[in-house]
Amino acid sequence: MPETSPKTKGAEKEHPMGDPRYKGIDRVLKRQQYQQDALIEVLTAAQEAFGYLTEESMIYIARQLKLPFSWIYGVATFYHFFSLKPQGEHSCIVCLGTACYVGKAADIIASVEEAYKVKAGSTTDDGKLTLIATRCLGCCGLAPVVVLDQVVHGKETPQGAVAKVREVVAGGNGA
Numbered sequence: 001m002p003e004t005s006p007k008t009k010g011a012e013k014e015h016p017m018g019d020p021r022y023k024g025i026d027r028v029l030k031r032q033q034y035q036q037d038a039l040i041e042v043l044t045a046a047q048e049a050f051g052y053l054t055e056e057s058m059i060y061i062a063r064q065l066k067l068p069f070s071w072i073y074g075v076a077t078f079y080h081f082f083s084l085k086p087q088g089e090h091s092c093i094v095c096l097g098t099a100c101y102v103g104k105a106a107d108i109i110a111s112v113e114e115a116y117k118v119k120a121g122s123t124t125d126d127g128k129l130t131l132i133a134t135r136c137l138g139c140c141g142l143a144p145v146v147v148l149d150q151v152v153h154g155k156e157t158p159q160g161a162v163a164k165v166r167e168v169v170a171g172g173n174g175a
């Protein structure tokens with residue numbers, strides 16, 4: 001099967017947090033040399049990776065930047081463009097980084113947009129699904145990558161992605 005979960009991926013080196021999406025956060029942390037004043041950019045990378053700022057990701061960032069969690073939380077709640085909870089009941093995050101783009105990730109977005117009458121960056125009228133396009137999630141070996149409700153699916157196709165979204169929205173796990 002082409003899909004994989006963050007816990008089971010073997011081909012790529014696992015992230016210590018057990019989820020390959022943390023690699024995207026790590027890349028920004030390294031690029032910014034772990035400077036505390038890069039917090040907004042790091043939080044932005046986390047939101048793009050997870051669809052919203054999970055508590056776990058904020059704790060991770062606090063540790064990496066050696067800042068108190070209360071500071072991270074304060075910044076995350078101050079700026080309206082950060083969200084601390086998923087916007088729709090389900091989230092479909094499609095990576096549009098270079099490797100995924102070359103792998104036709106734009107077609108995946110177009111297919112989900114068409115199937116659910118929703119534009120990337122927004123939520124369906126019934127609040128069931130939020131579709132998000134994001135930058136590189138740090139697991140390019142799996143390109144094109146789609147993350148459905150926290151589960152990473154690699155080597156995805158437009159038809160496969162729509163089928164999995166349908167299953168997730170219908171209450172399955174998309175596997």
Ligand code: FES
Pocket residue numbers: 095096097098099100101135136137138139140141143144145
């Ligand atoms: S380009 Fe999609 S995971 Fe890197």
